[in-house]
Amino acid sequence: MAEAKLFPTRRLRATPFTPRVEAAGVSGYTVYNHMLLPTAFNSLEEDYAHLKQYAQIWDVSAERQVQIEGPDAHKLACMISARDLRNAQPGRCYYAPILDKSGGFLNDPVALCVAPDKFWFSIADSDLLLWVAGIAEGLNLDVTVTEPDVSPLAIQGPMAEDLLVDVFGEDIRAIKFFRFATFPFMGRMLNIARSGWSKQGGFEIYLDDSSLGLALWDAITAKGAPYNLRAGCPNLIERIESGLFGYGNDMTNEDTPLEVGLEKFCALDSDAAFIGKDALLRQRDEGIKKKLMGLTIEGDAMAAVSMPLPCLKNASKVGIVTSGIYSPDLDSNIAFAMLDITVATVGTVVDVETSSGMRKAEVCEIRDFETRLKANA
Amino acid sequence: MAEAKLFPTRRLRATPFTPRVEAAGVSGYTVYNHMLLPTAFNSLEEDYAHLKQYAQIWDVSAERQVQIEGPDAHKLACMISARDLRNAQPGRCYYAPILDKSGGFLNDPVALCVAPDKFWFSIADSDLLLWVAGIAEGLNLDVTVTEPDVSPLAIQGPMAEDLLVDVFGEDIRAIKFFRFATFPFMGRMLNIARSGWSKQGGFEIYLDDSSLGLALWDAITAKGAPYNLRAGCPNLIERIESGLFGYGNDMTNEDTPLEVGLEKFCALDSDAAFIGKDALLRQRDEGIKKKLMGLTIEGDAMAAVSMPLPCLKNASKVGIVTSGIYSPDLDSNIAFAMLDITVATVGTVVDVETSSGMRKAEVCEIRDFETRLKANA
Numbered sequence: 001m002a003e004a005k006l007f008p009t010r011r012l013r014a015t016p017f018t019p020r021v022e023a024a025g026v027s028g029y030t031v032y033n034h035m036l037l038p039t040a041f042n043s044l045e046e047d048y049a050h051l052k053q054y055a056q057i058w059d060v061s062a063e064r065q066v067q068i069e070g071p072d073a074h075k076l077a078c079m080i081s082a083r084d085l086r087n088a089q090p091g092r093c094y095y096a097p098i099l100d101k102s103g104g105f106l107n108d109p110v111a112l113c114v115a116p117d118k119f120w121f122s123i124a125d126s127d128l129l130l131w132v133a134g135i136a137e138g139l140n141l142d143v144t145v146t147e148p149d150v151s152p153l154a155i156q157g158p159m160a161e162d163l164l165v166d167v168f169g170e171d172i173r174a175i176k177f178f179r180f181a182t183f184p185f186m187g188r189m190l191n192i193a194r195s196g197w198s199k200q201g202g203f204e205i206y207l208d209d210s211s212l213g214l215a216l217w218d219a220i221t222a223k224g225a226p227y228n229l230r231a232g233c234p235n236l237i238e239r240i241e242s243g244l245f246g247y248g249n250d251m252t253n254e255d256t257p258l259e260v261g262l263e264k265f266c267a268l269d270s271d272a273a274f275i276g277k278d279a280l281l282r283q284r285d286e287g288i289k290k291k292l293m294g295l296t297i298e299g300d301a302m303a304a305v306s307m308p309l310p311c312l313k314n315a316s317k318v319g320i321v322t323s324g325i326y327s328p329d330l331d332s333n334i335a336f337a338m339l340d341i342t343v344a345t346v347g348t349v350v351d352v353e354t355s356s357g358m359r360k361a362e363v364c365e366i367r368d369f370e371t372r373l374k375a376n377a
Numbered sequence: 378m379a380e381a382k383l384f385p386t387r388r389l390r391a392t393p394f395t396p397r398v399e400a401a402g403v404s405g406y407t408v409y410n411h412m413l414l415p416t417a418f419n420s421l422e423e424d425y426a427h428l429k430q431y432a433q434i435w436d437v438s439a440e441r442q443v444q445i446e447g448p449d450a451h452k453l454a455c456m457i458s459a460r461d462l463r464n465a466q467p468g469r470c471y472y473a474p475i476l477d478k479s480g481g482f483l484n485d486p487v488a489l490c491v492a493p494d495k496f497w498f499s500i501a502d503s504d505l506l507l508w509v510a511g512i513a514e515g516l517n518l519d520v521t522v523t524e525p526d527v528s529p530l531a532i533q534g535p536m537a538e539d540l541l542v543d544v545f546g547e548d549i550r551a552i553k554f555f556r557f558a559t560f561p562f563m564g565r566m567l568n569i570a571r572s573g574w575s576k577q578g579g580f581e582i583y584l585d586d587s588s589l590g591l592a593l594w595d596a597i598t599a600k601g602a603p604y605n606l607r608a609g610c611p612n613l614i615e616r617i618e619s620g621l622f623g624y625g626n627d628m629t630n631e632d633t634p635l636e637v638g639l640e641k642f643c644a645l646d647s648d649a650a651f652i653g654k655d656a657l658l659r660q661r662d663e664g665i666k667k668k669l670m671g672l673t674i675e676g677d678a679m680a681a682v683s684m685p686l687p688c689l690k691n692a693s694k695v696g697i698v699t700s701g702i703y704s705p706d707l708d709s710n711i712a713f714a715m716l717d718i719t720v721a722t723v724g725t726v727v728d729v730e731t732s733s734g735m736r737k738a739e740v741c742e743i744r745d746f747e748t749r750l751k752a753n754a
Contacts (some may be wrong), residue, residue: 006383007405007416008683009613010699011502011625028384031408034502034625039384101514106507125388125411127504130483133512137478137652138515236386248411250389273516306385322387 003146013272014037015061016151020221024231032062032125038233044304045328048237051200055159057220060197060204061151065312066109066119066129070143076136077119080276081111082257084267084375088113093178093193095265096121097257098128101196103259103283104253105260106131110195112180112206120206122152124247135275149210155220156202159227164203168192175203185219186212197234197371199242236304236325240334241368241373243294250322250336252273258283259364260292260337291344297333297352301326311337311361312351314352314357318343321352327369331374334369335361383433389413389439392438393528394588397598399606409439415610421681425614428577429706432536433609434597437574437581438528442497442547443486443506447520453513454496459634459651460486461644465490470555472569472642473498474634475505476653480660482637483508483631485622487572489557489583497583499529501624506690511654526587527732532597533579536604543600545569552580562596563589569695576613576619576747613681613702618670618750620743627669627699627713635660636715637669640744667696668721671741674710674729678703688738695720698729702703704746706753712738 006012006029015021021038028040038059041047050056068076078085083096088111096111098121107128109121123205133145164172166185172192175181180193192207198377207216221229227279244311247249251260258280268280295311335352343350349364351362381439383389383406387740390399390412398415401723405417418424428572445453455462460473465488473488475498486498498505532541541549545560549569552558556572568583583601584593600607622628628637635657645657685697699713712729720727725740 004383004403004406004415006381006405008685009407009623009681010685011409011623014684026381029381030384030386030389037382059623101512130504131507133477134508134511134513135515136382136511138512245385246388249386304384304386307391308387353715373500 001026006031013303015059016207016210017059017061017153017217019128021213021231026231033064033127033284035062035064035263035286037062037068039236040229042235044325046235046237046326047232048235050228050230051157051198051232051235053158054228054230055155055157055163055217055224056230057217057224058154058156058197058231058233060154061154061236063122065122065150065206066132067118067146067148068132069118069146071117072136072141072143073119076132076141076143077111078272078274080132080135080275082266082276083111084270084272085111085113086118088304090115091179093180093182094197097258097262097265098131099274099280100278101275103258103276105247105251105255105257105258106253108247108251112191112193114191126247132150144184148208150208152204152206152208153194153209153216154202156196156206157200157234160202163190163220163223163227163229167220171277172203175341176292179204189340197244198238199244200238227251236323237327239368240323240325240328240336241327243370244338245292246323249340254286255292255338257284257288258288287341289326289341290338291341292322292338292366293344294366294368295321295324295335295337295350295352295356295361296364297324297359297361299333299334299359300356302333302354305335309341310353311343312353313343314320318350329373330369336366338343338365341365349372383408389503392436393584393587394436394438394594395601396531397591398436398592398608400708402463409440410500410504412439412441414727415441415608416613417610418608420612421612421702425612425705427607428534428575428609428612428615429534431605431607432532432534432540434600434601435531435533435574435608435610437531437611437679440499440529441524442499442527442583443509444495444523444525445520446495446690447525448494449518450494450496451511452522453518453653455649457509457512457652459643459653459657460488461649462488462490465496466508467492467557468556468600470557470572474656475635476509476638476651477630478652478656480633480653480656482624482628482632482634483630484626485624485639488620489568489570489617491568497527503624508558523719524587527583527585528587528590529581529583531579532595533573533575534577537579540567540597540600540604540606544597549580558559561612563592565589574602574621575615576621577615585641613643613700614704617700617702617713618704618707618746619677620668621746622713623700627715631714632669633657633660633665635665637668651707664718667674667697667715667744669713669715670721672698672701672712672714672727672729672738673719673741673743674701674712674731674736674738676710676736679710679731682712687730688716690720693726705749707746713743714740
């Protein structure tokens with residue numbers, strides 16, 4: 001894509017933190033849930049190296065919340081979630097694929113059980129609210145479905161915990177992975193979860209009052225110096241290394257959890273009922289025809305893949321690269337690719353059609369990137 | 378907003394025409410329905426002056442279609458549309474507000490009746506498919522709801538008709554406003570409507586085969602020289618002058634058709650049943666508390682408004698500017714503003730808080746911009 005700028009209008013919503021993000025020198029944005037989401041500050045590679053060593057503050061307001069509240073909230077949450085939420089406990093987070101009746105992804109949020117009759121679905125980039133509200137309307141359920149004034153601010157990186165202890169106290173350390181607890185800030189009680197869009201450790205603070213955005217940012221950055229804190233954002237290199245998928249990039253409504261390797265988050269072997277279950281069971285019986293795999297692509301360091309790159313075997317198309325970039329720590333181009341099942345096996349070599357010509361690529365498990373990083377460490 | 382670039386990934390979908398758009402020198406993009414939509418080529422002002430005189434070719438693929446097909450398609454279309462579609466005729470387009478049960482906008486598409494049991498909703502920027510599919514799921518309707526491979530290409534400007542006659546023949550002239558007819562192109566029959574995102578006249582070609590995108594672009598541009606054809610896009614200046622609203626900018630789900638002045642497109646005085654009708658009738662009885670109005674803002678030429686600007690009266694907030702920019706032809710800063718009903722009267726003066734300080738602004742009817750342009754002409 002050319003060097004076109006993003007043309008700002010009200011429709012591409014700013015966040016409670018945007019003035020600080022701009023002051024910190026954001027150099028790239030994406031649009032995510034109709035909202036600005038930073039993609040780079042210094043450079044992808046510098047941001048990545050820093051994230052792995054220190055602490056970063058991330059404006060992830062674009063992870064909007066779909067709030068389902070009311071007497072039928074639990075029923076509706078269970079109906080839309082492939083993850084079994086029947087015994088969901090307040091204070092816990094659940095990665096929850098949301099599927100259409102064909103089993104295709106509509107979103108892959110993290111569901112927070114805020115109270116027995118109140119759920120937040122912290123969403124990827126699609127208007128999940130419309131799906132949930134549409135079903136509630138069709139079934140005439142007793143719920144309200146809203147997008148509350150909640151804007152997550154993430155602190156990520158190996159020093160995130162020590163930093164947040166300085167801000168919120170020692171109780172931060174007691175939060176287990178994918179759990180959340182409440183902490184006071186300027187008269188409000190904020191949900192803080194041990195979670196985030198990286199595998200470098202960290203937290204997400206669910207700010208529920210936009211007017212406190214700058215104060216929260218400033219309260220954290222004021223304590224940041226010992227941790228070399230700087231502004232950052234979800235990092236494409238780290239995301240691929242860590243095997244974290246992006247909805248709209250690595251899977252769409254054309255793909256099912258079985259094809260993406262997320263079957264373990266789907267309650268297929270219980271009596272949980274959810275939209276898409278029949279289709280998934282049928283697909284499990286029949287066998288999948290494509291699968292998301294890792295790829296290492298040979299040749300010079302590749303820039304971020306900006307559109308699906310065709311994968312070929314004997315000159316026939318056998319899939320697409322969905323995300324890809326050069327990893328400095330692995331000294332290799334790494335990618336995710338949705339591949340025909342015939343070539344979705346470790347060690348298979350395919351051809352990838354890049355802007356700089358055809359390149360050989362070898363299929364691997366997605367988790368192999370992390371395994372190799374650990375072996376290098 | 379700073380000069381941050383748009384970071385391209387597969388999730389921000391390219392279109393069948395993107396290579397030609399890039400070659401034509403697109404200088405700004407927005408993201409609309411998860412897809413690239415050009416916002417400028419040379420400059421907003423040059424694009425605008427050209428559009429009013431010649432013909433432009435616009436990649437508006439981001440106007441995605443939500444296709445509702447099947448035995449219950451007509452029933453579902455009527456249920457979701459505030460516009461009365463009970464007697465919808467094939468070959469006609471209908472501007473159709475889509476509302477939630479509170480009467481707030483979820484989208485404001487143009488509905489095309491493709492066949493008695495097949496509708497396309499050519500959508501603004503929200504995932505309307507999820508709302509429609511959610512209702513169909515909840516009510517167990519016999520329909521399929523899909524996003525087909527349809528990418529509109531618009532030809533706009535006063536010379537659009539002559540150009541398309543050269544490409545598709547004299548029958549183009551017979552298409553009435555907001556009607557469509559089919560024309561052959563490379564073995565396909567394409568719907569072509571007299572419609573578009575400007576008031577300079579023109580057509581939208583609903584290309585239903587992505588693989589023909591470049592061929593269609595080239596077939597039209599090959600005939601473009603006599604009409605000084607160049608690549609363009611919906612133009613912010615022209616849009617405001619013409620009183621065309623943008624969903625997400627000028628109205629959101631917080632606003633109803635009565636507040637935006639679109640009551641005439643809502644079947645309130647018939648026995649049509651649609652989602653949101655009760656709320657609108659209640660609001661009509663009680664009276665609206667805010668209204669979208671025009672504003673002329675004094676002082677130097679303003680750049681495009683990129684986030685809501687507060688409007689004040691006696692230092693109290695009475696609304697926001699939703700869209701605004703300098704109009705060369707009116708030699709004035711023009712804007713839309715959602716204003717408290719107490720100040721939503723022609724001639725009222727309010728203060729607008731801009732990045733360059735407080736400015737006086739005078740309230741007008743939205744149609745006044747067009748009226749003044751015609752008076753100048």
